[in-house]
Structures are given as C-alpha cells and as structure tokens.
Amino acid sequence: MKAGIYLSPKQVKMTEREMPVPRPDEALIKVSYAGICGTDMMIYHGLHPRAEAPLILGHEFSGIVAASDGDRVNKGDRVVVEPLLNCGFCAPCREGQAHVCKSLRYIGIDQNGGFAEYTTVPLHRLRVLPESVTEKMGAMIEPLAVAIHTVRRSKLKVGDTAAILGAGPIGLLIGLIAERAGAGKIVISDVSPVRLQAASKMGFEAVDARKTDISQVVKEYTDGCGADVVYEVAGNQTTADQMIECVKHQGEIAVVSVYKKPPVIQLAAMHFREISLMTTRCYSPGDFTKAIELLEQNKLNLDPLVSHTLPLEDIQTGFNLMENPDQALKILFKL
Incomplete structure (x- = not known):
C-alpha cells in the first residue's frame, strides 16, 4: 500500500508499506481523506517530544471499514477516527476526563496514522459517519471538536x-x-x-x-x-x-x-x-459527538477552510505549502 512517512526533520515521502493486519480489537480502515494539522508540522520540524521517525503521520482522517470482527462497526461503514488513546486508569481517566489523561497518546503521533491507504484503528476509536456527512468533511471533525x-x-x-x-x-x-x-x-x-x-x-x-x-x-x-x-x-x-x-x-x-x-x-x-x-487541550467524547451532529444537521459550512486537496504522492508539496500561511489553510490528502 501507499504510505506517507515522516523520515527526519523536514523530510516526508510517499513509499510502499505492507498492509497492516488488525488485531481482534481493531478494524482495518481504507483511508479516504486525511488532513495536515499543526501538530504534524511540529513533528515535521523535529520538535515533537514523543513522535519518532519513521512514522506514518495523520490523526485527522476518515475512511471506510475494510475488515472488522467486532460488533461496533461493519465492513463498508464510513467512519471518522477519534484518535485519542488514553490509559483508562489515571485520575483524569477515572474522573471522565480522558482527554487530559496523564499518559495520553495519539494515533498518528505515537503510532502510525492516516497518511496511508490502509491503517488499523481500535474499534472503540471509530465513529460511524451519518449519511449526510461526506468523508471529506469527516476529516474535519477532529479539528472541529477542538x-x-x-x-x-x-x-x-x-x-x-x-x-x-x-x-x-x-x-x-x-x-x-x-x-x-x-x-x-x-x-x-x-x-x-x-x-x-x-x-x-x-x-x-x-x-x-x-x-x-x-x-x-x-x-x-x-x-x-x-x-x-x-x-x-x-x-x-x-x-x-x-x-x-x-x-x-x-x-x-x-x-x-x-x-x-x-x-x-x-x-x-x-x-x-x-x-x-x-x-484548553483537544476535546472530550461529547465534543466529538457534537462536531458530528453539527455537520449532520448542516449547521456549518467548512468548505472555505479547505484550501488544497492533494494526492498522497504530493505529500512533500503539502508540507511545503503548510510552511507558508500565505499559500494554504487546511490541506487534505485524498487517498
């Protein structure tokens, strides 16, 4: 499969990778759209304290379930990924504030993410997209929740x-x-x-x-x-x-x-x-739900925020554009 890899500071490249195999608690996702975030730019510049190369970036993404043995999603479901990975045991997690978990990790930062044709995602991190929400707008749900x-x-x-x-x-x-x-x-x-x-x-x-x-x-x-x-x-x-x-x-x-x-x-x-x-830091599950609801109800027009939609082959171009705010706003990769 095609995958966009962070190799070293200011160097990203599309390459070929073996398709990942999901564990029993994961689904295989065929990625549809994935957005470049400010955090991705921090990683790109070698400034993120946890992200380590080589890494498939991308934590703002949507896709289609390609394989799943769980009962939360079915093959063919259109989904958006809620990329937070919390421990479930620390005080914030026990208090229902998992977004400030003491050891919070992210898909696309601490493990491979959505800049790839396929990726694996824990079943409990998937939300089924309503029929009225496009996969393109699905990739905007994570920043909207912020x-x-x-x-x-x-x-x-x-x-x-x-x-x-x-x-x-x-x-x-x-x-x-x-x-x-x-x-x-x-x-x-x-x-x-x-x-x-x-x-x-x-x-x-x-x-x-x-x-x-x-x-x-x-x-x-x-x-x-x-x-x-x-x-x-x-x-x-x-x-x-x-x-x-x-x-x-x-x-x-x-x-x-x-x-x-x-x-x-x-x-x-x-x-x-x-x-x-x-x-403020990221979002709660309720914020993520509200983001989906607002798009489902057609309450927001996010199209003006997307300045570029690029193929993954142009990953370096995408990051180059993001270096200059005069050239870009939100950049999405279409897989």
Missing part, C-alpha cells in the same frame, strides 16, 4: 465580543462555534492575506496584524473596554502580549496554542484588571 471544546470551556455568553488571535483552521473554527454560541461580534487577526480573506468570507471582522493593532479595533467596538473573551491561537510572543491588551477588565483569555518557546506573560497587567486565563 474548537467546540475551546468555546465550551470558555465563559463566552450571548452578545459577548470575542477576539481571536490567529486565523488558521482552528482559529476560524473557533469563530464559527463562537458565532453559534451567540457572540455578538467576532474580531480575528492574522498576517496571512489568504487566511484573512477566508475570515472575511466567513463574516468575521478580519484584522491584518501587520498593519493594525487588533486591540485598538476591539476597543473601538467595545467603547474602549476590550473583548469579553480572547482566544489565543497563534502561539507567539506578539499574540501573548496582545491577548492581555485585547481583553476587558475581569475578562477571560483562552490559550489554545501549544507554544514551541515559552512566552513572557505580563501577569501584573492581568492582576490589576482581574483577568482570568484558561488553557
């Missing part, structure tokens, strides 16, 4: 002003979910014309961070107060500063980014205005 979890954990209320720092796929998805949650105004900043254009088309106030300070724009809309909730989704020192400048007194900052380099946080500036800071 956005749902983020907004659900935040204190956003109906009518609130939300500021989003970073208009990548997760930032834009957070905007869509914040809109559904009743946000009165959504302002989103970035430096990429491609991403800003996508934000504008989706109905958000798009701010070019190269030309305009988003905190000033937000304050114009809020009589000088600031945003009720700021979602930090860019992960750099500039946005670490801006998230404090953008938020109102007693407002909330939700940090979604995984910083590659620890930022300097101006805690004194937060202290004097009683600003709350919250972090």
Whole structure:
C-alpha cells in the first residue's frame, strides 16, 4: 500500500508499506481523506517530544471499514477516527476526563496514522459517519471538536465580543462555534492575506496584524473596554502580549496554542484588571459527538477552510505549502 512517512526533520515521502493486519480489537480502515494539522508540522520540524521517525503521520482522517470482527462497526461503514488513546486508569481517566489523561497518546503521533491507504484503528476509536456527512468533511471533525471544546470551556455568553488571535483552521473554527454560541461580534487577526480573506468570507471582522493593532479595533467596538473573551491561537510572543491588551477588565483569555518557546506573560497587567486565563487541550467524547451532529444537521459550512486537496504522492508539496500561511489553510490528502 501507499504510505506517507515522516523520515527526519523536514523530510516526508510517499513509499510502499505492507498492509497492516488488525488485531481482534481493531478494524482495518481504507483511508479516504486525511488532513495536515499543526501538530504534524511540529513533528515535521523535529520538535515533537514523543513522535519518532519513521512514522506514518495523520490523526485527522476518515475512511471506510475494510475488515472488522467486532460488533461496533461493519465492513463498508464510513467512519471518522477519534484518535485519542488514553490509559483508562489515571485520575483524569477515572474522573471522565480522558482527554487530559496523564499518559495520553495519539494515533498518528505515537503510532502510525492516516497518511496511508490502509491503517488499523481500535474499534472503540471509530465513529460511524451519518449519511449526510461526506468523508471529506469527516476529516474535519477532529479539528472541529477542538474548537467546540475551546468555546465550551470558555465563559463566552450571548452578545459577548470575542477576539481571536490567529486565523488558521482552528482559529476560524473557533469563530464559527463562537458565532453559534451567540457572540455578538467576532474580531480575528492574522498576517496571512489568504487566511484573512477566508475570515472575511466567513463574516468575521478580519484584522491584518501587520498593519493594525487588533486591540485598538476591539476597543473601538467595545467603547474602549476590550473583548469579553480572547482566544489565543497563534502561539507567539506578539499574540501573548496582545491577548492581555485585547481583553476587558475581569475578562477571560483562552490559550489554545501549544507554544514551541515559552512566552513572557505580563501577569501584573492581568492582576490589576482581574483577568482570568484558561488553557484548553483537544476535546472530550461529547465534543466529538457534537462536531458530528453539527455537520449532520448542516449547521456549518467548512468548505472555505479547505484550501488544497492533494494526492498522497504530493505529500512533500503539502508540507511545503503548510510552511507558508500565505499559500494554504487546511490541506487534505485524498487517498
């Protein structure tokens, strides 16, 4: 079978691999679509603390069951993969918070993933896609669940002003979910014309961070107060500063980014205005279910987020495109 392999920093290649054989508690999946995520880019740059080459990347993917001996799915079922692998025994797992398991692992990071024609997946990590949800959109369910979890954990209320720092796929998805949650105004900043254009088309106030300070724009809309909730989704020192400048007194900052380099946080500036800071990690099973439901009900249009659909043979091209935010948004491989 064809497989996209991470070989070393900044080197990925499509090659031939033996088709995997599923264990009794696994199904064999014929992959349909798989997306490149920010975490895949971290692995690509050799910065992920756990991922080791050679590795088949990909944890955002959908497919069709090719073989299964279990009773959860049947051959021919169209499925999406919920890629979290938790231990089931630590305190978070016992408390029903498996997404913050002390030894959480991922399909596509800690074991081979979806950048391949076929892969094996534990039966309990498979969700059958509703008839109305395409396999292409199925590959968007995992990042959508991240956005749902983020907004659900935040204190956003109906009518609130939300500021989003970073208009990548997760930032834009957070905007869509914040809109559904009743946000009165959504302002989103970035430096990429491609991403800003996508934000504008989706109905958000798009701010070019190269030309305009988003905190000033937000304050114009809020009589000088600031945003009720700021979602930090860019992960750099500039946005670490801006998230404090953008938020109102007693407002909330939700940090979604995984910083590659620890930022300097101006805690004194937060202290004097009683600003709350919250972090968020991936999603719960309920968030994943809600993502499927929203797509089934045709409540969201995610097509504008997909900038490229490539064959797996173009895996290096895909990663090259992702290196430049001016060229790409969400890239999917069609297997």
